[in-house]
Amino acid sequence: ADFQAIASIAYQEAGLVFPPEKAPLVRSRINRRLRMLKLRSFSEYTHYIATEQGQEERRIMISALTTNVSSFFRESHHFDILRERVLPPLLKSARAGAKIRLWSAGCSTGQEPYSMAMTLLDFAPDAAELDIRILATDIDPNVIIVAKQGYYQERAVRDIPDEMVKTYMRPVQNGGQNGYLVADSLRQLVTFRELNLLAPWPMKAGFDAIFCRNVVIYFDEPTQLDLWPRFEAATKPGGWLFVGHSERLSEKLVTRFCTEGPTAYQLPLSAKPSTETE
Known part of the structure; x- marks a missing residue:
């Protein structure tokens, strides 16, 4: 349920699609945010990003979930x-x-x-x-x-x-x-x-x-x-x-x-x- 909540927000806000098999990837990328915010569980995290105070964290979460691979003159x-x-x-x-x-x-x-x-x-x-x-x-x-x-x-x-x-x-x-x-x-x-x-x-x-x-x-x-x-x-x-x-x-x-x-x-x-x- 926690993965689904995060995946749903990622889709609504940025169009990012995370099928169930991507759950380990999502969890590994969000783990660092849990430690930074001193939250004990993914459940606490999903509740937090649903609140008014968690709006900025939603942006940070999207950044954490975005894949950034680039190189000079790629596809030359x-x-x-x-x-x-x-x-x-x-x-x-x-x-x-x-x-x-x-x-x-x-x-x-x-x-x-x-x-x-x-x-x-x-x-x-x-x-x-x-x-x-x-x-x-x-x-x-x-x-x-x-x-x-x-x-x-x-x-x-x-x-x-x-x-x-x-x-x-x-x-x-x-x-x-x-x-x-x-x-x-x-x-x-x-x-x-x-x-x-x-x-x-x-x-x-x-x-x-x-x-x-x-x-x-x-x-x-x-x-x-x-x-x-x-x-x-x-x-x-x-x-x-x-x-x-x-x-x-x-x-x-x-x-x-x-x-x-x-x-x-x-x-x-x-x-x-x-x-x-x-």
């Missing part, structure tokens, strides 16, 4: 498409004065948006002088803190091409460990925000490209079917959507997105924008 073919097909027309528009907006939805500890920024700057070193920005969001405030810090251990940087490491990463020592800090040129392009994808989105402008990869696999089909049209509505005509290697837009979906490569989708240029540009 998406960054090839970004460089070769997405950016050339966008940079042409940007140099003519247009706003360009990219979104990393479910950015975890920041490797994805920083990979986007490296790809952008490598293609267009003048990007910082143009009206180009990357929004990076995640439901977990703890990973947003890590992403903003922009510090990564040496092993995490191995996925970045050597030339990019030299250009965009600064070697530092942290507690006797070798690591790297992202360059200011990357930080200037990326804005990090906490956002629950199931809640209303405050962004008014449409996006030219959205990366939402290995996020919706944690949602059930009804939640996915609600979410994909919202991404479509947030995408500008001609804009792109990139999803994770095990994710697909459902065949049950009526969508204007066209498949343009493995787990890459594009809206036709003639599509009417569903959101206003600021």
